[in-house]
Amino acid sequence: MPPTYGHGALPQPGQQQNGAPLTPTAMGRWSVASCQLPPVDKIKALHVYDFDNTLFKTPLPNQKLWNGHTIGLLSNPDAFANGGWWHDARILEATGEGIAREEPRAWDGWWNEKIVELVELSLKQKDALTVLLTGRAESGFGELVKRIVASRGLDFDMVSLKPSVGPNKERFDNTMHFKQVFLRNLMETYRDAEEIRIYEDRPKHAQGFRAFLQEYNKRLQAAAAAPGASAWRAPIFAEVVQVAELSTNLNPVVEIAEIQKLINHHNEVVTNKVAGPRRERLVIKKTVFFTGYMIDPSDTKQLLTLADIPEGLPDQELKYHANNIMICPRPCPASILDKVGGMGSKMKWEVTGTASFDNSVWAACLRPVPSSARFHTDNPSPLVVLALRKGTRPQDAGKIKNWQPVPPDKAFIFETTVGEKVLLRIEAEDPSENAYESLFPSKNHKRKHAGDDSPGRGNDRSGGHANQRRDFYQQNNNNNNNNNGGGRGGRGGFGNFRGGGGFRGGGKGNRGGPRGGHGRGGGRGGRGGGHYRSLDDVGTREFSGTSNVVYDDNPGGGQWTPSFQGNGGGNNNRPNAAGGGGGPGGGPENLQNYY
Incomplete structure (x- = not known):
């Protein structure tokens, strides 16, 4: 049975959900980074990195402190008025010895160094667009995530977090839906890109990305084969790299x-x-x-x-x-x-x-x-x-x-x-x-x-x-x-x-x-x-x-x-x-x- 995708996740004829043309300027609205995106014809590769436990060793609730029910409760955004562990920025700010001490030393010890090396190589590749993509809420975590990656000198072309409403008034069912809509816009904006690589630690998400990209290419091929029609872009070589998670805890x-x-x-x-x-x-x-x-x-x-x-x-x-x-x-x-x-x-x-x-x-x-x-x-x-x-x-x-x-x-x-x-x-x-x-x-x-x-x-x-x-x-x-x-x-x-x-x-x-x-x-x-x-x-x-x-x-x-x-x-x-x-x-x- 083919996977189901949320509205706006699969190929459109070169336009956004609201009918506006796909351009680097429009794509830039998905990012909290202030840099201007490069022209379409300059980009041949798209490198997309997840944040939590892929690039950054995000602290998890300590299983030596809390019982199983509470571990689940902390993850449930409906259990707390302020959303719980993954929705309260103070938890991420408390990483290590706290933001005041960790930011000057670039959160030393809290990075997946192998992924940091890959990000640095991506940034040096002139024809690659390097993206940090996370399902954390843009309103609560945008500035904090920017400060964390900036402290390490990782100058991503895009730093994209999940907005409550997308740039074109998109509504997202969940994190995977948000990322699929984002990736569709990214691939069709940079339609000359020949490859996309996604780095993700969660097996379920990695599997979901592979299924999405396979279906995406299949639909592009079908569109190109239709009489008198042409696809907005050619099928793209896609690789999803599942990263081994390195878990950590707070003091x-x-x-x-x-x-x-x-x-x-x-x-x-x-x-x-x-x-x-x-x-x-x-x-x-x-x-x-x-x-x-x-x-x-x-x-x-x-x-x-x-x-x-x-x-x-x-x-x-x-x-x-x-x-x-x-x-x-x-x-x-x-x-x-x-x-x-x-x-x-x-x-x-x-x-x-x-x-x-x-x-x-x-x-x-x-x-x-x-x-x-x-x-x-x-x-x-x-x-x-x-x-x-x-x-x-x-x-x-x-x-x-x-x-x-x-x-x-x-x-x-x-x-x-x-x-x-x-x-x-x-x-x-x-x-x-x-x-x-x-x-x-x-x-x-x-x-x-x-x-x-x-x-x-x-x-x-x-x-x-x-x-x-x-x-x-x-x-x-x-x-x-x-x-x-x-x-x-x-x-x-x-x-x-x-x-x-x-x-x-x-x-x-x-x-x-x-x-x-x-x-x-x-x-x-x-x-x-x-x-x-x-x-x-x-x-x-x-x-x-x-x-x-x-x-x-x-x-x-x-x-x-x-x-x-x-x-x-x-x-x-x-x-x-x-x-x-x-x-x-x-x-x-x-x-x-x-x-």
Whole structure:
């Protein structure tokens, strides 16, 4: 079935949609750049470059900060009064250390250098017209995008963003429709051009461009073959180059602060009842999956050397842990939190023995240092699960009875930090909700039976804490340490931020909600993590670098923190190809100060 194209996208007999002749002057109205376009007979090649994640490493919502539903919400322009992540220029301005610092240094580190080299070659080619084409809104981003490319000395012939109404009163259904109409005008204005090359990172858009250009040439050939007729221009050699996306994130503290500003503006509009669709006030909440003594990655590596895993066991059969000693599943009751010294408190442990249960769960037993130190763990005796065989449960480590002493050359002491495994989420404000209830996603997911998640019933036979423990282990069953690679990603959840269709909004190419939807883990308040199966899969290969841009106007894991410290790994404020983002300079910050 041939692709469908919006009005004005396919060949016209040498004129614009309104009947006016196609000229460089008329074409210049599509650009926010001030330079005069070259004469038609001087151009033999058209080079068109996408902006977001093709030329520029545009920051994406951090999947280590937000749950899957919120990732999709941020991409939905209808969810916020000011349009969300891709429609609020402050998000792009916050890239790196902010526009005030980044502009003088030309956003160093935030470019796809291979594409920059190609742009520079295009600019040197005298018979080539070099175009920057983006679906970002001209009204909100025109000046900012010009400043970004100018800082790098990229003097494009045209810098074209999507206008609310085209130069000839065109209305665009979506970004792909806008780009098709633009390209048609470009190719028929520069009718002597023999080739067009388009550089695009999104597979769905690349596919859409190829189909469009193939259909365009087919119609030109049909017009030329008609008796007594001639096409306005000859068919054009077309190449669409799909660029590998290099994803990045903002500094986590900056990202949360900017999202809070976005929400504040939204809530102000809602409170003042400004004309428009009816909306609810929004608020940032956190979902706590468990509280534990968090282990530093370097110590995790050393702990994993203690696991006596049989040779020949395939890596895909194993899940590596060794990253926490669980205090309690879900939010920690105040009494227990006081006992362990509060969030961020330090605790030292000595490894005393190792063992396995049924050759499927490997663990190390521990003792506090000093031995008189107060502590609390979910197991009767403190232990850390090192690795799991696929299909087994971490709680089976509690069945181990015979521990083998650690050889003196392998015995060591390591330090932990009390923290939580958390993700942030954006939900409608609910004045009737108490602090504990706010820790669980939406009213529809809150517990329906007393005791399921009640913090005051840790050992109650009704199963409150026991159910929490079971749900924690279900969540953590796919845990894999980011430094050791094991395990597959969770189902559903963060998925892919670029969606289907031909534009940025919903299933990949239509940049909208996450491809995996809400995953399979959903359920009531304390149960499962509705957007993924493994907390530590967030930020691993399957979840890193796959979120993409959504800026259509009408589109058709987890981070642990001692009280939300934002000092994540990676370069401070610089792009991170793994999608982790850098931490704030000068040490830890309490992210709760920003929302």
